[in-house]
């Protein structure tokens with residue numbers, strides 16, 4: 001069992017969880033993830049490592065409460081335990097001295113990009129952090145990222161902080177920088193990563209993303225995490241999760257992530273009557 | 287048995303009661319119900335106690351078969367289980383999943399006349415009988431040696447090594463990547479063929495013996511073998527053959543196309559058939575095609591039936607070449623699985639939302655025997671057919687996961703990704719590292735994995751005693 005050390009909602013619907021997992025903390029590297037189960041009957045879900053401390057043997061994840069497992073994880077209080085925390089899984093993000101690196105993040109990716117940016121900074125890179133959210137109240141870890149970034153840029157849908165809009169503003173923001181960009185790293189929801197990829201492809205700047213397909217074991221055993229990268233099928237859990245964004249088949253990834261929408265989202269987000277209605281509609285379509 | 291009795295040869299194998307097909311195809315409970323004590327005794331009495339028993343020679347772990355049959359015939363079940371467990375630490379599992387028809391039963395002297403003793407059924411009966419007794423016997427434990435062994439993987443190979451080494455007096459820790467011990471026995475083989483309670487019982491027995499069982503620990507990720515060796519005197523690798531193969535044909539990444547591992551793991555390890563009580567979802571498909579013809583394919587096809595789908599097996603050779611156990615093929619047929627033999631998938635066809643909606647196949651005919659000795663399937667031009675469906679399970683094989691090899695410098699890996707190890711001892715190219723089971727042989731059987739574990743345990747014990 002793995003004990004909860006700290007648990008907090010940091011911005012609406014976004015939670016931070018610190019767990020005692022000494023073996024994972026000892027080996028963790030930026031860009032890796034863990035798989036957790038909230039209960040004995042629980043599903044296995046992957047979450048990126050947002051921080052860890054080998055000394056105290058703890059790891060920290062940041063997640064959005066969207067489904068059955070994240071919903072349960074969000075309710076855990078310090079002192080509670082969960083049955084599974086396994087990792088660190090996946091390959092670490094490549095950390096070299098590239099020159100200037102732009103870290104694009106949003107949603108849970110603000111948390112998961114932090115250790116990557118920190119390591120890149122230590123390697124001597126200039127770090128420009130671009131955070132994206134619907135509104136300014138959804139930003140978190142500003143100070144932590146600011147401490148390791150040479151420049152901070154915000155984008156909000158409602159214009160409440162920084163640029164108004166979304167990742168579509170990236171080209172002009174990048175053009176406005178006084179220096180050339182050597183590498184871009186994007187973490188967060190699939191749409192943010194895809195959009196970033198679409199915007200940076202014409203600019204010819206190498207862009208890395210941390211893909212988030214459905215997973216079960218996280219060790220290369222089930223193959224549910226397959227993604228097409230450069231027309232080759234890869235298992236994101238063992239060959240990734242980081243891939244060259246411009247090689248990723250994004251439509252396929254988005255499609256595959258929807259596999260269990262009907263089973264997982266519909267019962268959670270709708271009343272039972274609606275669900276029955278949907279089913280009967282489905283039947284009449286046959 | 288007296289001379290007089292011996293003349294009356296009884297060639298009638300006693301049938302084992304089963305759930306009727308029309309009932310069992312709708313539930314996940316075990317298909318076979320097992321012998322009653324009376325049936326077991328009757329069947330065991332048929333054994334003529336050969337002087338040179340040919341059955342033993344064909345058992346990978348050399349169980350004293352006539353020995354335990356004699357005890358059962360005498361109604362001495364305690365004695366029987368003792369003989370059995372002397373060589374086989376997982377009899378309840380082997381009694382259910384061993385291909386006895388290819389092993390001990392095949393070389394029984396009555397085989398020619400079709401009356402071979404139902405050794406597997408009696409083995410299973412004994413193990414189940416023991417489980418019903420309040421306390422299973424604990425063996426006498428030798429003094430502790432002070433030596434420590436780490437085992438990678440909690441499948442039949444790893445568990446066998448653990449059981450043997452703890453009985454030799456060593457300290458044993460098993461590291462398992464998943465959240466449950468048992469390997470394929472818990473994530474692959476379905477409940478209706480091997481109830482998980484049976485595997486858990488065997489695992490609990492090891493825990494009682496003092497084996498330390500660590501789940502959620504991926505060796506090579508959570509810790510490397512070399513780091514483990516700083517704390518342990520020896521390592522046994524029994525990490526299995528868990529890497530699924532795909533056909534590498536168009537449409538394979540459409541929604542609704544699964545590897546057998548994914549399909550079975552969702553159901554067995556994650557208990558998806560009990561969704562939403564268990565939180566891992568499974569889709570309720572209407573028409574499922576399973577590609578392949580081995581035990582794995584049969585398990586997938588029969589699982590799909592039980593989830594309410596029309597279920598078909600697509601296999602490129604004919605019924606005769608099916609690598610699955612005959613008993614499982616017959617069970618599948620009885621339950622209503624449709625078999626399309628001499629059929630090879632060419633591509634999967636998707637709908638506008640990225641879901642698989644059909645499979646295009648080509649018909650085959652059998653040509654000359656190939657390297658495996660089986661007749662080679664040859665495509666028939668212009669024989670393409672399209673089957674509508676909403677799910678495909680790819681059950682064409684697995685190979686060992688490369689992780690251990692990639693993170694253990696100096697460990698020799700063969701062409702097929704298998705760890706190279708001595709057949710008799712399990713010794714690898716690295717000192718202090720042994721390996722056995724599917725990770726060495728490629729996907730094989732439970733009893734071979736156990737046998738390899740047994741040999742390795744002996745060799746590890748010799749090594750530790752020499753320190």
Ligand SMILES: Cc1cc2nc3c(=O)[nH]c(=O)nc-3n(C[C@H](O)[C@H](O)[C@H](O)COP(=O)(O)OP(=O)(O)OC[C@H]3O[C@@H](n4cnc5c(N)ncnc54)[C@H](O)[C@@H]3O)c2cc1C
Pocket residue numbers: 033043045046047048049061062063064065066067068069070071108112189211212213214215241257258259260261264265
């Ligand atoms: C390597 C990796 C790292 C990850 N890291 C993180 C992380 O650090 N933090 C984090 O929050 N998540 C992360 N994810 C995603 C997370 O694992 C999934 O969101 C997970 O499914 C949540 O589980 P759940 O049981 O709460 O939701 P489920 O019950 O699984 O329900 C999720 C359902 O939501 C649907 N869905 C897909 N996208 C969305 C969306 N944008 N909004 C709402 N519903 C959607 C899916 O179809 C799915 O069926 C990561 C994924 C991977 C593969």
Ligand SMILES: Cc1cc2nc3c(=O)[nH]c(=O)nc-3n(C[C@H](O)[C@H](O)[C@H](O)COP(=O)(O)OP(=O)(O)OC[C@H]3O[C@@H](n4cnc5c(N)ncnc54)[C@H](O)[C@@H]3O)c2cc1C
Pocket residue numbers: 383384385438439440441442443444461462463464468469470471474475476503504505506524525526527528550581582585611687689690722723724725729730731732733735
């Ligand atoms: C669906 C199916 C049906 C089958 N039916 C039969 C049958 O009827 N009869 C029969 O005899 N055989 C059958 N088999 C084959 C049989 O199950 C295997 O041959 C046997 O389980 C091999 O045992 P093993 O211990 O070598 O490996 P496995 O059972 O594969 O166990 C290996 C274990 O190691 C773990 N592991 C892997 N890598 C790591 C790591 N890096 N760190 C920690 N742990 C790790 C895995 O999670 C797994 O639990 C079947 C197989 C399948 C898939």
Ligand code: SF4
Pocket residue numbers: 332333334335336339340341342351352355393394395396403405
């Ligand atoms: S070969 Fe058959 S009859 Fe002879 S000892 Fe073995 S089980 Fe009994």
Ligand code: FES
Pocket residue numbers: 214215216217218219220221222223224225226235236237238
């Ligand atoms: S999650 Fe199962 S293979 Fe990647």
